[in-house]
Amino acid sequence: MRIVIIGAGVVGLSIARVLSMYKGLDIVVVEKEPDVGWGASKANTSIIHPGHEEDPELHPLRARLCVEGNKLWRQWVKELDIPAKWPGELMVFTNSEEEKEALRYIDTARRNNVPGVRAVYGDELRRLEPAISPMAVGAVYAPTAGNISPFEAVAALAENLVENGGRILVNTLVKSVRIKDKAVEGVETSGGFIQADIVINAAGVHADEISHSAGVEEDFVIRPRKGEYIVFDEDTSVKPLRLLHTTPTSLTKGVYAITTTGGDLLIGPTAVDMPYELKEDTSTTLEGIEYLLREAGKLLRELPPRSLITRTFAGVRPEPPHGEWLIKVYEEPWGFINVAGIRSPGLTAAPAIAYYVADMISKSYAVSLEHRSDWKPYRRGFLRLHGKSLREIDELVSVNPDYGEVVCYCRTVSKAEILEAVKRIKTIGAQVTLDGVKFRTKAGFGRCQGSFCRWRIAGIIAGLEGKEMHEVVVKMERYGLGDVKKMLREGA
Secondary structure (H helix, E strand, C coil), rough: CEEECCCCHHCCCCCCCCHCCEECHHHHHEEECCCCEEEHCCCCCCCCCCCCCCCCCCCCHHHHHHHHHHHHHHHHHHHHHHCECCEEEEECCCCHHHHHHHHHHHHHHHHCCCCCCCCEHHHHHHHCCCCCCCCCCEEEEEEECCEEEEHHHHHHHHHHHHHHHCCEECCEEEEEEECCCCEEEEEEEEEEECCCCCCCCHHHHHHHHHHHHHHCCCCCCECCCCCCEEEECCCCCCCCEEEEEECCCCCCCCCEEECCCCEEEEEEEECEEECCCCCCCCCCHHHHHHHHHHHCCCCEEECCHHHHHHHHHHEEECCCCCHCCCEEEEEEEEEEEEEEEECCCHHHHHCCCCCHHHHHHHHHCCCCCCECCCCCCCCCCCCCCCCCCHHHHHHHHHCCCCHHHHCCCCCCCCCHHHHHHHHHHCCCCCCCECCCCHHHHHHCCCCCCCCCCCCHHHHHHHHCCCHHHCEEECCECCCCCCHHHHHHCCCC
């Protein structure tokens, strides 16, 4: 049985990974971007939420899958060797009104069976978080919260899928779902028709368009909600031990201040509903940045100087009607499954969503899911120079001299890691780009943002690919370095 999954984000690839555990399934993931995880999956706060903010009466499925996902990620990060931390989070309140709102979540935690959630004040709060703002009156502490590297999580899922026989088609835009005799036939794409017995729609902000093309849920409309972020240099002096965030509102879980798995201070996001036609708008605004800095003052005892901001970025999240996830199997057309409108906590819930979808396929379509004896649960992560002692570095260089050539000095990334990233990108069938290498190695994430190393990485890629340097791709465009006269002659 062939299953086509539309969208190579964390949800689509989690579903693909789980389905790859079973016999007789030919799994193809179709992605419009050149690489995996280039939508909301790479532009989020990276939090693995505990589940105490999900109302089990208002959003029962969301609440259940969030809690389950938190538990599953603990297993998955070990199997897939994904950088992760489990420091717990503090929902900070600065006045009695916010306190009243925040304390509600202790009861929500109880109803969702989230352990250890309680209020903390005074000395205990400051012991838990030395970087806390003097404006903080107290906080709701949730010890099971964690954060992961979302870029590496998606890459790991993709590698594990391919290792288990799945395929990923990039640069392939799904135009519509083809239906015949009230059943799915496959998908029409920019690369031609792909036959399928089951089509799973995990297309993020574009999932409503895919659903409409299948003739279902025509009133279901996804609004793009933009979230902007600020990243400070890893040498910033004030970085929280816990995951800090302001008291949630009806629109957002609040603004976070966290130390990422890579050691950066991250502040965000905003939450701004955008016009429907701006689903691809990832621009940042001065208003958004100023708002984040004001909110961060409620969380941190002091803000780093703006001179230590290394970058700002934004992601567009799919906001469904009333916040309801649309996870549904259809008898008509038979073989179509919506996994649409997966807003926060979608990253947290992704593994649980995957098992939920597999269970729906088994029950609704009477598909016998028999486990493969040869399924491989493990994937090896990158061997990195960063953080190694001189003795460890000497040992690496003695085995592979490319570890002795540092390409990115901000993040101590070696040529060996660049070559490994290119190899892994090719292994999953993605297009080799500067961004793909950056996300996997962290080269270009540091203080200079690639000013020093990007051209060197482009040269390495060009040599491996047999291309001119100006033909190397950054995002969706050519990098633009190389023989300028040749570019002019070719009309580039």
